[in-house]
Amino acid sequence: MRQVAPAAATAGDEPPDGPVEPPRHRAGGREPSRGRGRRTGVFVLAVLVLLGAVVGGGAYVYNAYFVTPDFEGEGHGEVTIQVEQGDSGTKIGNELVQRGVIASVEAFVKASENDSRVRSVQPGYYQLRQEMSAASAVALLLDPAARVGQLEIRGGVQLDDTRAPDGTVAPGVLTLISQATCGKHDGVEQCLSADELRTAMTDTDPAALGVPEWALDAVNAADPKRRLEGLLVPGRYDVPPNTPAVDVLRGLLTTSAARLAASGLVTGAQQIGSSPYEVLTLASLVEKEGITPDMPKVSRVIYNRLGAGRRLELDSMVNYPLDLQALRTTPEDRARPGPYNSYAVTGLPPTPISAPGQAAIEAALAPEPGPWFYFVRCQADGTSCFAETYAQHTENVRAAQASGAF
Missing domain, CATH: 3.30.1490.480 (Endolytic murein transglycosylase)
Incomplete structure (x- = not known):
């Protein structure tokens, strides 16, 4: 016989044997777990902390690598x-x-x-x-x-201060250097005095001061108070403030020696059979006695008188040890004995008498050809009139006085 499988139970059938768990129902779906909300809050907090670290670290990196370090204020x-x-x-x-x-x-x-x-x-x-x-x-x-530390030396300036007949005082090279050494230290301005610089000049071996080798013999033989005359040529220099006097002078002399070499003084002196120091000395006389256009002629007068064995009779030489700036000299001053009295001795002075500039050095190396033995300032702008004879010179002097040139 063909067996027939039993029919599936229907709603009206009896439940199967054993306990049956009643169904769980909630609106909208499954009932949430009680620990899920706590884990979500922790996650959000961790994310916020991480973001804060990233932002803070980014700011640090930005400041370290993109913000330029700088101080604040005036210091x-x-x-x-x-x-x-x-x-x-x-x-x-x-x-x-x-x-x-x-x-x-x-x-x-x-x-x-x-x-x-x-x-x-x-x-x-x-x-x-x-x-x-x-x-x-x-x-x-x-x-x-x-x-x-700014220093400017002009042509014709002497080491020491000079006074004019009206009493006006012009600062000399040592005073100008003193003024340039001023600088603040611990809030107080400090300067080397001219006397401190003078002591450094007189008490220090010239070679240790930076005097060029070609000038050492003459400088060692000179009066220590005048030994650096003419060796600091006109021009601008930089002086380090709060520096010992010996170091200041050494720095200036080193710079000046290089400028003198560049001026052609050393090689030029060799070419004319003279020493650089003699040329420098002669150039200092030219600087004091003539304006630039007249310098080659003034130089020629000096060479002519030296060559003839005649006294130079230059008022600037007489006034030099007197620290006097004047066009003329007095009979009393011309009667004073000494190596700078050009009315009493022949030859060049033992040292330069001023700081000679480039034009004066060039004139000393290449004087203008001519027969002149005399010159006198004959115009108000400083132009000189030159003469071969004393009679011609006397006429030039008379005309100069009549025109008020001196």
């Missing part, structure tokens, strides 16, 4: 720095960083972009301050008051 104390010829803004900035003036080269370069004048900062010494903002450092570098 404090004093720092002297030197700008040399050809220094770029970056090189100046590096010097400022090394000396503790600014925090970074980048800040200095950035501040410099706002003022093109920084690119033309002149070589020399500047007094700045420690821990300045880059902008403050740039501003102070451009302030003329920050420049220190």
Whole structure:
């Protein structure tokens, strides 16, 4: 017989044997686990903490790598720095960083972009301050008051101060150097005195001071108070403030010796069979006696008188040891004995009598050809009239006095 499978139970059938778990129902789906909300809150908090760390770290990285280090304010104390010829803004900035003036080269370069004048900062010494903002450092570098150590020697200036007949005093080379040494130290301005410089000049071996070799014999034989006369030629120099007197003089003489060599003095003297010191001495007389256009003729007069064995009779030589600036001399002064009395002795003085400039040196090396033995200032602008004979010279003097030239 064919067996028939039992039919599936229907709703009206009896339930199967054993307990049956009643169905669980909730609106919208399954019932949530009680721990799920706690885990979600912890996750959100962790994300926020991580984001905070990322943001904070990013700010640190940004500040470290993108914000230029810079100090704030005007700074404090004093720092002297030197700008040399050809220094770029970056090189100046590096010097400022090394000396503790600014925090970074980048800040200095950035501040410099706002003022093109920084690119033309002149070589020399500047007094700045420690821990300045880059902008403050740039501003102070451009302030003329920050420049220190400036020295300018003009042609005809003597070592010592000189006075005019009206009592006016003109500063000499030693006074000018003294003024250039001034600089602040611990808030107080300090300067070397002219007497300190004079002591360094007289008490220090000339070779140790930087006197060029070609001048050593004459300088050693000279009066120590006058031994450096003429060796500091006209021009501009930079003097480091707060520096010992011997070091200041050595630096100036080294610079001047290089300038004298470049002027052609040494090689030119050899070519005319003279010594550089003799040419320098003669040039100092030319500097004191004539204006630039007349210098070659004045030089010729001196050479002519030396060659003839005649006294030079130059008033500037007589007035030199008297520290007097005057066109004429008095009978009393011309009667004073001494190696600088050109009315009493023949030949050149034992030292130069002033700082000769380039034009005077060139005139001493190449005097204008001519027969003159006399000259006198005959015009108000300083122009001289030249003569071969004393009679001609007397007429020139009379005409000069009549025109009020002296």
